[in-house]
Amino acid sequence: MGRLRTPLVAAVLAAILLATNAQAAGYSIYEQGAAVLGMAGAGTASVHDASAVYFNPAMMTRLEGTQVYLGGSALQPITSLAGEGANPGFGASYEMVRQTFYPPTFYATHRLPRGLAIGVGLNAPFGLGTEWDPATFPGSYLSTKVDLQTLNASACLAYALNEQWSLAGGADVLWAKAKLQNRELIPVPGGGGALVPIADVSLTSGWKPGPGWNAALVFTPNAQWKVGAYYRSKIVVHIDDADVSFAQIPTGDPVLDALLAGELPPAQGVSTVLRFPAMWSVGAAFQPRPAWTVETDFQLHEWKVFSDLPLTFSETPAINTTRIENYGTGWQIRAGAEHRLPAFTYRFGYYFDHSPAPTEAVTPLLPDADRHGVSAGLGFGLGKDKRWTVDAYELVLFAVNRFGVAAASPAEPVEYRFQGKYKTFVNIAGINLGYRW
Amino acid sequence: MNRMIRRYAAVTLAALFVAGTIGSCSKIKPISAPVAGGGSASFSLYAAMGTSIGAGYQSGGLVYRHQLHAYPALFARQVGSTFTYPAISDSGLPPLLRLISLAGPVILPGTHRGAPTNLALPTPYTNMSVPGALLFDVMDSTLYAPGSGRDTIFSIIARRQGTILQQIVRLRPTFVSFEFGANEVLGPATRGSGTPLFSAAQFAGLLHVTLDSLQAGLPSTKLALFTVPDVTTIPFVTTIKPYLVNPADGSHIPLIGPGGALTESDFVLLTAAPYLAAGIGVPVAAGGTGNPLPSGVVLLASDASSIRSAVDGYNAAIAAEAAGRGAALVDLHGLLITAATTGLRIGATSYSSAFLTGGLFSLDGIHPTDLGHGIIANAMIDAVNAQFGASVPHVSLSDAATATASRLRPARGEGDARWPRIEGLAEALRALYPRR
Numbered sequence: 001m002g003r004l005r006t007p008l009v010a011a012v013l014a015a016i017l018l019a020t021n022a023q024a025a026g027y028s029i030y031e032q033g034a035a036v037l038g039m040a041g042a043g044t045a046s047v048h049d050a051s052a053v054y055f056n057p058a059m060m061t062r063l064e065g066t067q068v069y070l071g072g073s074a075l076q077p078i079t080s081l082a083g084e085g086a087n088p089g090f091g092a093s094y095e096m097v098r099q100t101f102y103p104p105t106f107y108a109t110h111r112l113p114r115g116l117a118i119g120v121g122l123n124a125p126f127g128l129g130t131e132w133d134p135a136t137f138p139g140s141y142l143s144t145k146v147d148l149q150t151l152n153a154s155a156c157l158a159y160a161l162n163e164q165w166s167l168a169g170g171a172d173v174l175w176a177k178a179k180l181q182n183r184e185l186i187p188v189p190g191g192g193g194a195l196v197p198i199a200d201v202s203l204t205s206g207w208k209p210g211p212g213w214n215a216a217l218v219f220t221p222n223a224q225w226k227v228g229a230y231y232r233s234k235i236v237v238h239i240d241d242a243d244v245s246f247a248q249i250p251t252g253d254p255v256l257d258a259l260l261a262g263e264l265p266p267a268q269g270v271s272t273v274l275r276f277p278a279m280w281s282v283g284a285a286f287q288p289r290p291a292w293t294v295e296t297d298f299q300l301h302e303w304k305v306f307s308d309l310p311l312t313f314s315e316t317p318a319i320n321t322t323r324i325e326n327y328g329t330g331w332q333i334r335a336g337a338e339h340r341l342p343a344f345t346y347r348f349g350y351y352f353d354h355s356p357a358p359t360e361a362v363t364p365l366l367p368d369a370d371r372h373g374v375s376a377g378l379g380f381g382l383g384k385d386k387r388w389t390v391d392a393y394e395l396v397l398f399a400v401n402r403f404g405v406a407a408a409s410p411a412e413p414v415e416y417r418f419q420g421k422y423k424t425f426v427n428i429a430g431i432n433l434g435y436r437w
Numbered sequence: 438m439n440r441m442i443r444r445y446a447a448v449t450l451a452a453l454f455v456a457g458t459i460g461s462c463s464k465i466k467p468i469s470a471p472v473a474g475g476g477s478a479s480f481s482l483y484a485a486m487g488t489s490i491g492a493g494y495q496s497g498g499l500v501y502r503h504q505l506h507a508y509p510a511l512f513a514r515q516v517g518s519t520f521t522y523p524a525i526s527d528s529g530l531p532p533l534l535r536l537i538s539l540a541g542p543v544i545l546p547g548t549h550r551g552a553p554t555n556l557a558l559p560t561p562y563t564n565m566s567v568p569g570a571l572l573f574d575v576m577d578s579t580l581y582a583p584g585s586g587r588d589t590i591f592s593i594i595a596r597r598q599g600t601i602l603q604q605i606v607r608l609r610p611t612f613v614s615f616e617f618g619a620n621e622v623l624g625p626a627t628r629g630s631g632t633p634l635f636s637a638a639q640f641a642g643l644l645h646v647t648l649d650s651l652q653a654g655l656p657s658t659k660l661a662l663f664t665v666p667d668v669t670t671i672p673f674v675t676t677i678k679p680y681l682v683n684p685a686d687g688s689h690i691p692l693i694g695p696g697g698a699l700t701e702s703d704f705v706l707l708t709a710a711p712y713l714a715a716g717i718g719v720p721v722a723a724g725g726t727g728n729p730l731p732s733g734v735v736l737l738a739s740d741a742s743s744i745r746s747a748v749d750g751y752n753a754a755i756a757a758e759a760a761g762r763g764a765a766l767v768d769l770h771g772l773l774i775t776a777a778t779t780g781l782r783i784g785a786t787s788y789s790s791a792f793l794t795g796g797l798f799s800l801d802g803i804h805p806t807d808l809g810h811g812i813i814a815n816a817m818i819d820a821v822n823a824q825f826g827a828s829v830p831h832v833s834l835s836d837a838a839t840a841t842a843s844r845l846r847p848a849r850g851e852g853d854a855r856w857p858r859i860e861g862l863a864e865a866l867r868a869l870y871p872r873r
Contacts, residue, residue, distance in 0.1 A: 078462055081465065082466065082467050082468045083833075085830075085833075086783075086834050087784060087833070087835065088835050089833020089834070089835055089836050090830070090833065091468070091469060091470065091833070093464055093465050093466065093467045093468075141784050141786070142784075184785075185786060186794070187786065187796030187808075188796075189794050191806070191840045192799075192806040192807035192808055192838055193788070193806045193808020193811070193834075193837070193839065194840040195838070196840070255538065255539040255540045259539070401465070408782075409782060409785065413781075415819075416784070418784060422465070427462075
């Protein structure tokens with residue numbers, strides 16, 4: 001038991017400390033287990049480690065004994081924008097500040113008598129991190145930084161009805177916090193229409209929880225086939241404790257600065273609502289030979305829930321805004337294979353991720369696009385009876401160049417909205433360490 | 438053999454993957470503006486006929502750095518047409534007004550008089566927009582003559598090489614923009630008169646004859662006609678309220694016009710600022726002299742109404758001519774109404790007709806800023822694209838906008854918090870709109 005407590009505590013601490021942000025379709029992060037991600041995320045029917053808590057809790061009934069699976073990924077998105085139209089105009093491109101994100105994962109499962117199994121997990125299934133240099137980015141009035149972090153705690157119970165069918169259900173609590181920054185600009189007084197920044201606006205919230213639930217099943221008709229499915233409910237987090245500040249930026253003209261000092265809104269509270277979509281997944285795994293597994297999954301993410309992002313200010317209602325997003329449904333097809341050799345296991349896969357974002361929601365805050373992902377992974381068993389496992393993967397994600405139009409307000413004429421084409425590439429690598437008792 | 442093929446295939450795939458990955462890592466290349474398509478129009482040579490607006494007149498003068506931002510220059514750039522203009526060196530002709538301090542504010546005339554730099558250009562300028570020009574001047578050079586009060590500006594642009602019309606015809610342009618009518622109402626309005634230089638009927642008749650003559654000389658040339666802005670919405674007219682606000686209770690204290698206390702529907706022109714600073718027009722009870730403002734710096738509500746009626750009549754004639762001749766109609770009038778009422782949103786900024794802070798009007802309160810010209814150019818592009826099935830790309834407004842239409846300096850404690858101090862504006866207007 002003492003041996004269990006140490007990695008558990010370490011995992012929980014790591015998960016809390018590293019809970020972080022990244023971007024996948026919309027703002028979901030599917031990088032939740034190295035073995036499954038080696039197969040490009042196609043694991044709904046074949047996941048065989050404790051990340052089943054996330055990928056299909058019903059599969060927990062097929063895991064032996066007690067298992068833990070701890071690790072994380074490093075995500076490095078590279079995004080740039082080529083301007084078009086009247087705002088910001090053709091002929092220039094801008095690169096997002098490069099960042100690396102480290103979403104952590106920790107899972108533990110335990111087989112109980114009478115076909116029961118339980119599992120818990122800590123992970124960061126959603127997140128978003130974008131940052132543009134406010135000094136050079138012409139869309140700084142829309143966004144200079146977005147930092148959405150989540151931490152999800154799951155507890156699941158699975159039951160094997162028989163050797164063919166298993167069912168599972170569980171509860172989730174998702175904590176979320178957000179930071180949004182942009183700039184306020186005004187025309188240079190007496191100038192030719194150019195803008196001068198007058199304030200950095202920063203909204204910062206604390207961690208706030210939202211409840212959710214999940215259900216899953218797995219069906220094994222014969223030794224070669226498995227069919228799995230899961231559903232994870234939408235989660236709504238009401239942020240009612242955020243603070244917003246308006247830090248004045250000196251313009252170089254003390255008269256103007258003195259005038260503006262009295263015009264900027266005071267620091268105050270702000271509330272908003274963060275919505276995270278329900279997710280469906282169904283997958284079929286086939287073993288053409290005992291050492292091979294191939295799987296294909298189809299997933300739906302109900303991004304329609306991300307209809308808007310309201311901001312309600314406590315002292316200055318005149319600046320209340322609702323950013324319209326009008327996301328649709330996202331879907332993904334994932335296909336992967338695993339070949340288990342005596343010395344190691346290798347995996348590979350491909351997935352296509354259809355963006356749920358309409359053109360009007362493809363913005364510097366979240367330049368979403370269709371993506372193609374190609375993965376490769378390795379797994380090793382170590383120690384006595386190979387109780388230790390190490391899985392690692394590499395996933396490269398090519399987003400299709402995407403045109404987007406961003407409006408700061410619905411009153412803005414279409415031709416003067418911020419528009420351009422975004423290009424994104426994401427390099428992702430991850431590792432998980434597993435142990436089985 | 439099969440093993441070799443597999444090995445080469447694997448290496449090739451790996452190389453492709455690495456190349457694709459490296460390529461994907463790179464920053465997206467800037468996108469060039471699409472080449473303008475003319476549709477049923479041709480932009481191989483574009484020429485502009487118009488007023489001070491088209492000339493790029495700003496802050497009380499002409500200077501090359503704003504002439505190059507005038508909407509004809511921007512449109513020519515978008516369609517790839519040669520653009521020539523009567524360049525004036527720093528600091529403009531007349532020297533441009535300068536914003537000295539926002540406290541007050543304080544606006545003073547420039548000190549260095551600019552001069553023409555390309556008078557010897559052998560061909561007419563493609564931008565034949567002339568500050569102060571009337572529709573009458575397009576075909577009649579009488580008022581270009583020395584002693585007319587406008588000979589300086591006409592001698593620079595028309596260069597005694599014939600009328601505006603004759604010079605435009607000589608250029609043989611394939612596309613012409615035509616923007617006249619503002620001065621017929623602006624000249625009187627800036628002197629406090631409600632009597633336009635031409636009645637709507639006179640303007641309509643003259644417009645018809647002028648356009649007939651233009652098309653007789655250039656039968657296959659396509660046209661874009663501009664409507665006339667409502668000059669009672671510009672900051673020159675709207676900035677100074679006809680009343681003072683009583684700090685004690687917020688009530689309004691009417692200023693004194695030539696006929697007594699002004700109503701809240703009357704307008705006090707920007708040229709009234711020196712009088713007000715001297716207490717003229719300000720009631721004794723409010724610390725003034727009690728003497729009335731001169732009539733030339735007040736536009737009474739009835740006069741403003743008369744001006745608006747004339748503008749409406751002019752615009753009806755312009756719209757009818759555009760429809761009858763298959764010309765594009767550029768709604769400059771509507772654009773200024775939007776700026777004066779709801780404001781014009783670009784990004785998160787609402788640009789307006791507010792003086793100094795609105796971003797659209799230069800320091801004379803009459804003429805557009807560089808950004809204003811970008812917006813006008815885009816309105817022209819929209820109208821041309823719609824009328825001729827053309828595909829002219831919009832002007833980038835961030836490129837069009839400039840930070841220093843004037844000099845923005847730190848305050849030096851000058852100025853009176855109550856009234857703007859603007860020197861040189863009346864003189865600039867007299868050069869632009871001499872009494873006829």
